[in-house]
Amino acid sequence: MVLPGSAAEARPDGRRLVGIALMCGTLAFFACLDASAKALARAGIDPLLTTFMRYFVSVALISVFLNPVTTPAVVHSRRLGLQVVRSLLLFGSTALNFLALRHLQLAETLSIQFAAPLTVALLAGPMLGEWSSRRRLIAIGVGFLGVLVIVRPGVGDVHPAVLFSLGNMLCYALYIVTTRKLAAYDSTATTMFYSGLAGLALMAPLLPWIWTTPAVWWVWALLGGIGLFGTMGHWLLILAHARAPANVLAPFLYTQLLWSLMLGFFAFGDVPNRWTVLGAAIVVGSGLYLLAHDAIGRRTRPAA
Known part of the structure; x- marks a missing residue:
């Protein structure tokens, strides 16, 4: 196991591995945050x-x-x-x-939230002056199509x-x-x-x-833990970005979906339907394409 501050972390590859491990820990905390919120809602909070x-x-x-x-x-x-x-x-x-x-379900809400980076890419033009290329706009459009697959407006019981x-x-x-x-x-x-x-x-x-005064101890624990999960997640996120570049860490954001699927199944018995799985795959695929497109752009861009 590689620990922060160890000799392995001093090496560039070691620092990146530590950063990736910290990012995965970040997303585990964020998944626990969502699961705790859902459990508290079911408890009547x-x-x-x-x-x-x-x-x-x-x-x-x-x-x-x-x-x-x-x-x-x-x-x-x-x-x-x-x-x-x-x-x-x-x-x-x-x-x-x-x-x-x-x-x-946890996986359903998270899959929709995964469209946030696509929305950022769309808003970055008018708000930050960072305009998207045609390929990026197409990828953004495909990503939002994935959200529509999950939501399915006007189809079935939404x-x-x-x-x-x-x-x-x-x-x-x-x-x-x-x-x-x-x-x-x-x-x-x-x-x-x-x-x-x-x-x-x-x-x-x-x-x-x-x-609402909690009637059982575990509700008190979750009410305290929900702030702890969020704070620890953001702290590990800062540590991760101090050890590895954002483009190395970004693909691991999608591991939160795995955590949410596991927690949703074991804690609440949730099994995502085929539309959620298909839509999540489209959104994640679109996001990964944008990451790869940006990485290629940075490598081919001439140095200033």
């Missing part, structure tokens, strides 16, 4: 309360390391308004995802909660775009400090109306 706990625990843990007392500069943002917008988008993505998980999942995907895509935009103005520490504050500020006044 309001998804908005689950959202509050997600941010309450996360902000508490982050504040131990990043706070105005120990690191005064962390609160200074050159784009405070954009930080607030980003934080609200993250809150919207989380809340909509938890609402969708009350009714949809649960309205699919709209929550689509909203989650759009909020998450805009969250990624604003994160990339903020990278030019604020430090990673500042952006991380502000990440959960909007969600916490919005949900705290609603707490008396959404609070």
